[in-house]
């Protein structure tokens with residue numbers, strides 16, 4: 453831990469979950485906020501520190517979601533709080549395209565240094581993951597002079613018009629929001645639990661689909677999450693990503709890695725591509741980069757990033773100075789405290805417990821993930837038929853006990869764990885015990 457915690461890192465419940473004050477706020481929300489936004493657990497948060505969320509009723513909940521892989525350094529870390537406070541007091545905004553500032557440049561230098569590959573790189577900063585993906589596609593099209601973007605099954609890349617087209621799952625992301633952007637092609641991926649293929653075979657299947665339905669010479673970018681996030685924490689079989697990477701090199705298509713959920717130490721290395729020494733042409737980052745402030749980046753080979761005409765990239769807030777200050781502080785903590793090692797230690801602690809749970813519970817079809825990005829997929833025992841009802845029951849019990857867990861998966865049948873990488877072991881142990889009891893209580 454980097455901070456001496458004022459909030460005790462221990463779960464404690466003062467009321468039922470949600471408590472009366474949260475219920476009041478939720479009632480207000482219903483009258484003020486569009487019902488198009490749903491909520492996982494309607495407790496309203498008053499403050500947070502480390503891996504504890506404190507709600508308006510005084511309940512201390514264990515956060516095993518980190519705001520969907522964002523607060524990887526923990527909540528309210530001293531270094532981030534100080535950097536953000538200092539920056540906001542100096543200036544909160546100028547627009548980097550109008551009058552620049554050094555923190556933006558330093559974040560780009562840092563991204564160029566940390567992303568896979570030691571080639572010459574440039575970066576550009578944006579606000580959200582979806583915006584980073586959109587810009588990666590713009591850059592890939594401009595740099596290659598080609599239009600087609602290839603994505604895979606179960607992919608998630610965002611909710612804007614282009615990124616909805618890139619995202620695989622209809623409900624809730626796309627339904628009746630079309631028409632969607634053209635020149636997007638979807639091919640099979642590697643999902644070992646469901647397809648039983650090894651990496652090279654899954655890659656050969658994807659490549660055959662691209663070559664027959666798109667044509668290699670038309671492909672600007674093959675865009676892929678090295679480990680799928682929203683799609684179900686799907687880790688491709690070994691050799692899948694390297695084979696796709698080699699195909700991209702041969703065919704002049706760019707390999708664009710969406711490391712938005714997997715990046716910044718989450719999987720036990722700076723980026724998930726590092727595990728198989730895959731070097732993408734462009735990398736999209738967001739989430740964990742800035743400890744909760746909105747920031748995203750695209751980093752890539754200089755000749756690609758500089759192929760865009762002057763003024764072709766930008767936005768009012770992209771690379772906002774406060775978000776950049778947060779990123780520099782958060783990345784500083786990751787480097788100083790080797791949070792990749794912490795993510796690997798989390799895997800060593802959690803995975804055996806999940807595997808033991810799988811042996812005891814026939815509804816768990818698969819335990820998978822890497823580092824502090826781990827998941828369990830629920831199925832009807834003895835089949836691969838998804839069981840989203842089991843997930844609902846498990847999540848409801850965890851929530852009632854004050855443990856915030858979130859779900860994912862094309863079939864809504866995956867519980868995912870994304871704790872902050874600095875979570876204290878007793879807290880992780882307690883959170884896991886609650887999860888284990890919830891799973892054992894199924895029938």
Ligand code: PLZ
Nearest residue numbers: 580581582608609610677681710712713
């Ligand atoms: N690419 C790999 O995981 C965001 C989405 C939550 P934004 N994932 C959480 C929801 O239901 O909207 C994500 C991601 C990957 C892109 C994105 C998009 O990032 O910052 O949400 O735009």
